Amino acid sequence: MTDRIQQIREEAEQAITTATDTQTLENVRIHYLGRKAELPNLLRTVAELPASERAATGKAANEARKALEAAIEQRAQHLAAVELEQRLERDRVDITLPPDPRHDPGRLHLITETRRELEDVFIGLGFNVAEGPEVETVYYNFDALNHAPTHPSRLMTDTFYVAPADDIFDPNARLLRVHTSPVQVRAMEHQPPPLYIIMPGRTYRPDNDATHTPQFHQIEGLAVDTDITLADLQGTLLAFARAIFGEEREVRLRPHFFPFTEPSVEVDVSCFNCTGGLTAHGLRCPLCKGEGWIEILGAGMVDPNVFAYVREYGYDPEEIQGFAFGMGIERIAMLKHGVPDLRMLYDNDVRFLEQFG
Ligand code: PHE
Numbered sequence: 001m002t003d004r005i006q007q008i009r010e011e012a013e014q015a016i017t018t019a020t021d022t023q024t025l026e027n028v029r030i031h032y033l034g035r036k037a038e039l040p041n042l043l044r045t046v047a048e049l050p051a052s053e054r055a056a057t058g059k060a061a062n063e064a065r066k067a068l069e070a071a072i073e074q075r076a077q078h079l080a081a082v083e084l085e086q087r088l089e090r091d092r093v094d095i096t097l098p099p100d101p102r103h104d105p106g107r108l109h110l111i112t113e114t115r116r117e118l119e120d121v122f123i124g125l126g127f128n129v130a131e132g133p134e135v136e137t138v139y140y141n142f143d144a145l146n147h148a149p150t151h152p153s154r155l156m157t158d159t160f161y162v163a164p165a166d167d168i169f170d171p172n173a174r175l176l177r178v179h180t181s182p183v184q185v186r187a188m189e190h191q192p193p194p195l196y197i198i199m200p201g202r203t204y205r206p207d208n209d210a211t212h213t214p215q216f217h218q219i220e221g222l223a224v225d226t227d228i229t230l231a232d233l234q235g236t237l238l239a240f241a242r243a244i245f246g247e248e249r250e251v252r253l254r255p256h257f258f259p260f261t262e263p264s265v266e267v268d269v270s271c272f273n274c275t276g277g278l279t280a281h282g283l284r285c286p287l288c289k290g291e292g293w294i295e296i297l298g299a300g301m302v303d304p305n306v307f308a309y310v311r312e313y314g315y316d317p318e319e320i321q322g323f324a325f326g327m328g329i330e331r332i333a334m335l336k337h338g339v340p341d342l343r344m345l346y347d348n349d350v351r352f353l354e355q356f357g
Pocket of ligand 1: 178179180181220221258261298299300324325326327
């Protein structure tokens, strides 16, 4: 009987060393030490053996079982380590690669992107950024900006008044600002000259078509100092136009009217889609409509009447001059990126939005 045990032991040891993966090793274990295996069976029946054989057989079988268990355990640890090593080698993950499927971290909205681009340009020119409230008073939105009582944009049809606005001539009546210009007055009340600021923000008008939405964005600019001329305005706007629309751009000032600037101008930039109104194929340029120039903003020298409203804050119209300008952020974005309809900026269609930012 001990011979048979020795035979099983040798056979099993052989199988253990030749097992090259944990699954095969497990099969070896079941085959030699499992419930139906010969050796454990033998151990269970030792008691039934003749007394002379009992001790020797029991001892040999027990030793064999312990030896095999130890050998299996040792081999299992070895194989597990090898397999882990192989798995690590095979499944090496490059954590610097982008996730798959791609996880889109999102992007800036075109309006935000354009606002920041504009801010960067003017900050580079020495301007600071200031902000003011979107719910304004008639005083800041109209009166202190030298709007005559008869000015048409004061009408209910042109301005969103905040209820109750029984008297739209009450300086304290509330409205949604129609432009960012009221921030000019607030900024001057806040700080004496010299002042070089830009004022971005939301503005509101009861319009709705391909080039107007009831809510839109403007960036206002204001420079006040003791020696500001129209040439400074022109130079500043030229630098801005070239930074945004390309180094070859020129600007042109046309006479216009705003209640709060005198003289007032509308500013055009030379078309960046054609030369002199004609495309490379000799066709009328669709962007500037063959004009060669595109209107981009309103501007002018600050009207002394506006300074008179803030004289007590250090703005003596006899001592200082200033220029101001205001532009629509959506308009700049549309021109620059060829967006055909302003409302696309507010449709929240990602197929459009994900092209920017
Ligand atoms: N506030 C004017 C508008 O909304 C633009 C402007 C700003 C014009 C500053 C002159 C100076 O049309």
